Amino acid sequence: MTQHIHSEHLKNLPEALAAQLTSIMQSDEFTGYFSATQYQSLLSLSNMTDTEFKLALLPIAATRAYCGISNFHVGAIAEGSSGNVYFGANIEIPGVQLNQTVHAEQSAISHAWMHGEDGIKNITINHTPCGHCRQFMNELNNVDQLSIQLPNRPAYKLADLLPDSFGPKDLDISSRLMDSQRHEYQFTTDDLAQIKAIQALNQSHAPYTQNHSGVSLQTQAGDIFAGSYAENAAFNPSLPPLQVAINLLLLAGEKLEHITSAVLVENANGSMSHLAETQSTLEAINPDITLEYLSL
Numbered sequence: 094m095t096q097h098i099h100s101e102h103l104k105n106l107p108e109a110l111a112a113q114l115t116s117i118m119q120s121d122e123f124t125g126y127f128s129a130t131q132y133q134s135l136l137s138l139s140n141m142t143d144t145e146f147k148l149a150l151l152p153i154a155a156t157r158a159y160c161g162i163s164n165f166h167v168g169a170i171a172e173g174s175s176g177n178v179y180f181g182a183n184i185e186i187p188g189v190q191l192n193q194t195v196h197a198e199q200s201a202i203s204h205a206w207m208h209g210e211d212g213i214k215n216i217t218i219n220h221t222p223c224g225h226c227r228q229f230m231n232e233l234n235n236v237d238q239l240s241i242q243l244p245n246r247p248a249y250k251l252a253d254l255l256p257d258s259f260g261p262k263d264l265d266i267s268s269r270l271m272d273s274q275r276h277e278y279q280f281t282t283d284d285l286a287q288i289k290a291i292q293a294l295n296q297s298h299a300p301y302t303q304n305h306s307g308v309s310l311q312t313q314a315g316d317i318f319a320g321s322y323a324e325n326a327a328f329n330p331s332l333p334p335l336q337v338a339i340n341l342l343l344l345a346g347e348k349l350e351h352i353t354s355a356v357l358v359e360n361a362n363g364s365m366s367h368l369a370e371t372q373s374t375l376e377a378i379n380p381d382i383t384l385e386y387l388s389l
């Protein structure tokens with residue numbers, strides 16, 4: 094999926110860097126992140142420090158925002174433990190209630206998580222994280238090491254931004270978001286959309302409700318984007334699996350209008366369900382999207 098890159102974001106960058114950045118981002122394989130090798134190559138062409146370069150990339154990440162309600166473009170860049178570097182941007186869906194919004198920090202972190210990362214080293218954001226995002230990040234497995242960088246500020250730790258925090262330990266929960274353990278739900282099928290949704294369920298983080306769940310979305314072009322549920326100790330900042338899948342689809346340069354079908358799969362014995370919200374959000378995007386529901 095070819096992505097366009099605005100020339101205004103390239104004009105202050107060294108020529109060789111702008112050329113390589115354009116080449117990577119306009120290739121069909123680019124889905125919104127740089128492999129560690131690509132990133133190090135770009136960084137060496139930038140003549141900047143790692144922090145300076147990530148700050149320079151933020152305006153490009155922010156162009157990925159889908160923010161038809163606020164028109165407020167937030168960009169985030171998360172580096173996973175592999176060294177891969179992931180874009181994130183805020184998502185608002187017109188017609189859908191605001192609590193279904195995805196914030197840029199949630200976008201970059203869940204993007205990295207869906208690519209198999211088991212931790213975030215640092216996150217760079219063009220606006221100060223809101224309280225919701227501070228709480229969302231407090232669920233991460235390596236929260237004490239996480240570095241948070243904003244323009245014109247020193248690097249923060251989450252404890253600087255969220256002192257005296259409430260988190261999983263207050264509910265006696267030991268698992269954390271991005272822990273690498275997988276659930277072992279089984280369902281025999283050769284339908285790729287179902288398989289991807291079940292893989293997403295097996296990666297989900299739902300220690301408070303046991304609603305292990307995943308969503309896959311298929312597009313007109315036949316691509317499948319899958320998202321896992323990311324639950325939070327404070328409940329409200331939980332990120333539903335549909336949003337995690339929509340986020341991957343938008344960051345890859347696809348359009349919501351191109352979704353043709355969806356699969357939601359969830360644990361039948363969880364203490365809540367995503368079915369009603371998934372149906373209503375998909376309905377707002379396009380009433381013709383078919384939703385298949387599996388309860389395991």
Ligand SMILES: [Zn+2]
Pocket residue numbers: 196197198222223224225226227
């Ligand atoms: Zn936020």
